[in-house]
Every structure is written in C-alpha cells, then in structure tokens.
Amino acid sequence: MKKMNMVIAQSGGPSMVINQSLVGAVLEARKSEKIGKILGARHGIVGILSNDYIDLKKPSVKKLEAIAETPSSALGSCRKKPDASDCRAIFEEFRKLKVGYFFYIGGNDSADAARIVAEEAEKEGYPLIVYHIPKTIDNDLRSCDHTPGFGSAARFVASAIRGDDLDNRALGGVKIDVIMGRDAGFLTAASALARIREDDGPHLIYLPEVVFTEEKFIKDVKAAVKKYGRCVCAVSEGVRGKDGIPIGAKLGSGETDSHGNVQMSGTGALGDALATLLKAKAGIKRVRADTFGYLQRSFPGIASKVDQAEGRAAGAAAVKAALKGELTKGTIAIVREEGRKYKIAYAPVPVQNAAKYTRSVPKEYIAKNGHDVTEAFLEYVRPIVGDIPHCEIF
C-alpha cells in the first residue's frame, strides 16, 4: 500500500463550524497509514499556488479541539475559481509534494472548484482523489438535506430576532432585519424559530424565492401594524423583484468575485432603502433597519451543537470515503433518514452533485401568503438549530 500525502483547504464564506470539518478530516486522516503528511493550504487554492502550507500533524489534539470551536476558516479562505492553467500549476506542486488526496471545504462554488481540479487531474493523468466537504450558511447545496454551518447561522438569526422582537415590543414601530442568503432564503426562513407566542415576531418573512414588490410589502406591513400594533420583518438580502435581479445588488457596489457573484453582504443599503420606503409610503413614523451581516457566520460561543457535530462528521466522512477510493471525485451528501427521530447519514456522491447550481427553499416550506413559512419548514429546521435562549414576557 502506497503512502500518499494529503492537502486540505477551506474556501468561500467562513462559518461557525467549518473548522469542525477541518478538524474532523485531520483527526480521521491521522488514524490512517495510507496518509503521510497532512498539509493545510492557506487561503484555499491561493495557498497551493503560492506553496503556503501548515503541517497539520503537528498541532496537539487540544489545540485542534480549540480550533474546532472557533468560528471562521482557520486556514484562511479565498473566492478563486481555478482555470486549466491554475490546475497545471497545482499538479506540478502536488507532484513535488507527493499529494494523492485533496479535500476542499466550502459551498457550491468551492465544490465547482474541486470538480474542475478533479477533471483537469484526470485529463492530465495525475492520480488524485478529490473530495469536497460541504459547508454553507446559505443551506443551498443540492446534495444535502442541510449543510454544516447553516444550523449555527440559523441559531444566531433566530436568537437575534427573538431578542430584537422584544426590543420592538418595548419601543414599537417597524423593524426590518436583513438576513444573509444570496439565492436561497433558508436562513431568513429560520427566523420563524424565534416565535414562542402567537403575536411574536417575525411578523413578515421575505425570501428570494418569492417575488418582492413594494406594493405587497407596504400592504403587508400596514396589515401587521394594524393587527399587532408593531411589526418585525425578516428580509433576505437576496429578495428580488419581477425582473429576478436582487434589489440589494442594484443598491450595492456592483463588486463581483471570480465566480460571478455580486457583493450583497457588508452593506446596510437594502435595509435602509426599505426603511425609507415605509416612512415615505406607509406613513409609519418609527422604522429601524438592521443588517445582521458577518456576525451571522462568525459570532463565537453560540454555535448549534448538532451543527458542530455534523460539521465534524462530514469532515471525517470525506476522509473515510477518499481512503476507500470507490469514488475518486466526491462530495459528502448529508441525508436525513426517514422516521420520527432525527438521524443523519453521510454518503459519498459525485462532486458535481454539489457544484455550481444552488438549491432554493422548496414550495412546501413557503406559506401561501408569500410572507411566512409553513409548519413543515419548522419541523425540518428545528433539530438542526437546536434550542434558542428562552425569553419570557409579562
């Protein structure tokens, strides 16, 4: 049995549990006699191209466990889409380093990068087992029931909305909270977990999957204010009008990454525009907007325990599957087993299942009124997110 070295890297937006996947993979790889060196490339593919590695056999288990608990991508990240020439440079590097296994932790764009590397390796005749390890707070991988990173971000969002709803109870008016999710509304939908009582917010939930119009928004808010005397709105950063273009993208900087994604996070423009709209056209005096921003994926100490465990297991599963070698260009599908008890399986499937295209919130999870979620969605999401701090009112 030939011993080969492995490279692991992280890519795309960080999450609260992406380091769990890294540590899961590293600890699993340490057990194997087939794997020699465990190299962590800094900043994804960028680190491979610039020969920037960490020796991941060195850190103590204690240190790795502390890294696992830490949000963000401990190896650094990038948003680079490799082309054929990048791949040639990568294989030249891998040849020197005797790399036989490559693991890439990230979302659909990172899966696509892994797919490109795997396909180019085949073309070049370079023997490489490539595994993508799923991660995205957006929960939009087609290959997964849900993705590591989502549950913790959803726990942040639902906790934040639960507290913010009480703030709105205290001072009244309309509150708009803008939540991450470029193409898929799962994270915004998870705000519904904040509700305990019938009149708790969020009172209105807007997803990118439903056409957003100013007219409906104003009408909905007026109706909610009439009913509750106040209103909390959870709005996805990806909401879009009839033309299909995200409203936030039109208001933003127009900046794009190498996968063609327009910048939408890291600005308060959408929330502010909606607040201005309500003041002008709905005649509501007190309107406030917060954009939850990067805190959703990086706030320490509040990750979902289930999400942490699943992130860890997904990393380990990728290494196990790679060592088995049945599938050489893979990703780990996260499959929910049927039955009343929540149970997850980790299945190796072809990497293209996760690559490039995203998954939207299914119709059966969206309420007919177009501004809420269904009980089916709540049943789906609850076990992934876990408990949210209880809040009591008089």
Added chain:
Amino acid sequence: MKKMNMVIAQSGGPSMVINQSLVGAVLEARKSEKIGKILGARHGIVGILSNDYIDLKKPSVKKLEAIAETPSSALGSCRKKPDASDCRAIFEEFRKLKVGYFFYIGGNDSADAARIVAEEAEKEGYPLIVYHIPKTIDNDLRSCDHTPGFGSAARFVASAIRGDDLDNRALGGVKIDVIMGRDAGFLTAASALARIREDDGPHLIYLPEVVFTEEKFIKDVKAAVKKYGRCVCAVSEGVRGKDGIPIGAKLGSGETDSHGNVQMSGTGALGDALATLLKAKAGIKRVRADTFGYLQRSFPGIASKVDQAEGRAAGAAAVKAALKGELTKGTIAIVREEGRKYKIAYAPVPVQNAAKYTRSVPKEYIAKNGHDVTEAFLEYVRPIVGDIPHCEIF
C-alpha cells in the same frame, strides 16, 4: 407606619439587564410591609398617563427570574420627557392609586424625567419618593463608575469583533464595524477586549471623544493594512468632525425624540459612507461594513454575569434607599471601591447627579494616537464584561 403603593417603570433604550433591575426592585419591595401594591406601568410615563399597569405582586418568583434573564424592557419603554401638565396628570393618578414610591429605570434622559416628576411633586406638595435606577449600554451616567447594561452590550461587541476579526483574517481587506454610543465611546472602546494576540483586531478604534477626520482615517487604515495585511475598524456611531456634529446624524433621517436626540441607530448609513470613502480614496478593493445595531442591547443568552448581578443589586438598592427615606429624590450611584479586588458599592445620591448631561470616556483611557484605548481602560472594563469566548488560530 403608613402603607403606600409603588409604581415602577422602564424608559429609554432597552438593555440585556434592565429586567434584572426591575426584578431586583420588585423582589425587594415584596419583602417590605411599608409597600402595598407593586404596580408596573407599561411604556414608562406613557403607561401612567393612560392608567396601564401590571400587578407585580402576582407573578411567581420563577416567572420573575425568567423575565430577569430576558433582554429588552419587559414593561415596555418610551422616550417621553414629561412637562408640568403631564406631572399634574401623573399626581392625580397617583393620588387615586395611593402611590408613595415611584421608581424609574433608565439612562440620563430617564433620570431627568424622574427629576422633573420629583420636583413637580414637591411644588404641588404631593408626597412622593422618587428613585431613578441606572441603566444604559452607553455607560455615560455621571453618577456611576459604570452602568448596568453596559457590561453585557460590551460583551456582545467584544465577542462579535473577536469572531469578525477571524472572518477578516480569512478573507482579507478592510472591515468597518459601527458600534452604538451616541455621545460616549465606552462601548466602542470595549471592542479592544476582543484582542488576544498582538495582530488581532480591532486595529483601529474611533470614539466620539476624538475628532474624526477623513484624512486621518484614510492614513490610519493604509498604515494598518501595510502592517497587518488587513484591517478591522471599530467605529462609534457618534464619531464627529471638527464641527462637533456626529457624521452619522448628518447621513441619517434627521428624526429626533422628545429629549432632542437625533436618530443614529437602526441605519447602516455611516458604515456604508466610510466603506465608500475607503474604496474611493484609499484604493482598497475589499471593504465591508457592518452596523451592529439593536443586537448589541437585545441579543439573548450572552449577558455578562457581573452585569446581571449588578443590575439586580441596583434595583434592590433603590427600593432599600427609598424605604429608608433619607433622600427622597435619588438615584443609585455605582461606586467601585479602591483596591486590587473588583468590588462595587451602591450609594443613594441626588437624582440630578445622573440627569440630563452625559459622561465621556476620560482622556486617560484614550491612546495618544487617537485611534486606540489604553491599558488603564482595559483594566477598568475587564471585570465588568467578564470572559469572552476563546478563539484559537494556527
């Protein structure tokens, strides 16, 4: 001994521990034979004027303890400054209800409201003991070493910056985080607690107490990027130029409350403007801005334990002082005892000590370079905030 009823209410911006003060006062009042009914007015003075009360002898201790753990103002809040005619209406109401004690939990504007009520009562000859109970996340009461609510908001801010700094490590560029604090920079200054390692952010800290100029900001950011390869900036929402007018207020809606405060929170305008400035004039490609917003005062489950205990104790201290009756128009000063060990005393002092005017971050807490805090500040703030989730890096 004549038994009199008491009214308690909450006012101004909510916090994570304002309900601790409410519960501290209620549980203390329940012990006294001098106090008959304990009435919680909904939405501060507005509830008194509209005869809207909760009977606070009814809820179980278990329920009250759950309320104490809950962020925001459980009785509801308001931002109303009472005038002489409001006060006459209040005393008419109080006479009917046989109210002899009035407690008002809030910041400097709420202390001023309590002062007005107390002075008008004296003029009218209505016998009323009035106590203000300190609360403000801004930490800007002149009567307190620090205020209940600040430690928990600071814990949110320092935790958020610690995680966000790792996000910036992973993806690079410049991150601007806008933090609450209309006139005082204590909360923004507390972001410095996020640092563990020498190169951890925040790399730049801007307080309202130091004149903010575009030129210095651009120069500082460029220098930080040169040194660290990236930069995290903690910027107070109250930063102001040479004219003394907050930059955020100029960019905002211009909305004011009845105490004359201009709206600055609940909008991303300041962060977005600073990001646009850096892109245009500092030639930095990746600039992101988040405005932490209302989450700083309302996020559940992460309050500072010291802050919770002090909020509770301040509420109880006000009731004890009112029952003693030596000072009839009071507030509770939070005094830090000298010595190496952190120890707090709660002293009744005249209500005007807390009213109207605010306290700024003292000069000895601001670094000479104008964009950092001193070790003296860190020593001051550390025990109030308590531990922050540890984050490990390679």
